[in-house]
Amino acid sequence: MSTIAASPGISGTASTLRRLYFVRFAFAIVWALVMFTTASNLGPLAVTLLVLYPLFDVAAAIIDARASRTTGSPALLYVNIAVSLITAIGVAIACASGIPAVLRVWGAWAVVAGLVQLIVGVTRRKMGGQWPMIISGGISVLAGASFIVGASANNPTLINAAGYAIPGGIFFLISAFRLGRAAKGN
Numbered sequence: 001m002s003t004i005a006a007s008p009g010i011s012g013t014a015s016t017l018r019r020l021y022f023v024r025f026a027f028a029i030v031w032a033l034v035m036f037t038t039a040s041n042l043g044p045l046a047v048t049l050l051v052l053y054p055l056f057d058v059a060a061a062i063i064d065a066r067a068s069r070t071t072g073s074p075a076l077l078y079v080n081i082a083v084s085l086i087t088a089i090g091v092a093i094a095c096a097s098g099i100p101a102v103l104r105v106w107g108a109w110a111v112v113a114g115l116v117q118l119i120v121g122v123t124r125r126k127m128g129g130q131w132p133m134i135i136s137g138g139i140s141v142l143a144g145a146s147f148i149v150g151a152s153a154n155n156p157t158l159i160n161a162a163g164y165a166i167p168g169g170i171f172f173l174i175s176a177f178r179l180g181r182a183a184k185g186n
Contacts, residue, residue, distance in 0.1 A: 014127055014179045016067035021176035024060055028169025031056075035162035042102070046158065047095045050102060053165070054087040054109060076123075080116045083109065099158060100151040106161050107147030114140025129178030136171035140164075 031053060038046040061081045065074035087109040094101035118137025121130040143164050150156055 013067045013070060014129070017064065017127075017129075018176045018179040020060060020063050020067075021172040021179065025169045025173040025176065027056055028165040028172065032162050032165040032169070035158065035165070039158035039162045042095050042099060042158075047092070050091045050095065050106070050158070050161075051088050054084040054091065057084040057113065058088070076116050076120050080113060083112050083116070087113075099156050102158065103147045103151035103156055103161065107144040107151065110140045110144025110147060110164065112144075114138065114142075114144060127179070129175045129180075132171040132175040132178065136168055139167060139171075 031049060035046070035049050038049070058081050061077045061084065065077035065081070068074045068077060087105060090105040090109075091102060094105045114137045116137070117140060118134055121133035121137055124130045124133075143160075147161060147164075150160060
């Protein structure tokens with residue numbers, strides 16, 4: 001059994017991230033379940049959900065950046081905040097053009113946000129609990145590329161975008177559990 005020797009900064013950051021990751025898990029699962037009910041068209045509920053998801057990511061990245069100041073530079077988290085804000089606006093505009101346009105914007109966001117998540121996870125490896133974030137970031141990049149390609153398919157739907165949130169949520173849950181030791185400072 002290994003022990004993680006955590007500094008007070010790492011312990012506090014890990015504790016905040018752990019709580020945040022539990023919330024992100026719950027949000028992703030609920031969002032996906034609701035999105036599945038409306039993924040075949042771009043009605044008002046689907047549009048609201050599609051704009052809400054990147055806005056939630058903004059809020060989570062703000063909390064993460066504040067917690068991370070004691071353990072390193074949150075610069076990439078600021079990039080994520082900007083990209084997610086631009087995505088929320090882009091998705092809102094793309095909704096007027098149809099599902100293919102939404103999938104292209106959503107896909108581009110998944111690629112960039114996935115790269116950020118992967119890099120942030122790599123830089124936080126010493127904290128513990130980051131392998132799920134690294135894997136999730138890599139999967140996000142691949143999923144984003146598939147959304148962009150899928151936008152050209154006959155009758156594209158938002159089912160895959162809804163499904164994208166579930167593995168991400170599960171990876172947040174796994175990471176939250178794995179951060180437990182670092183949050184306790186041992």
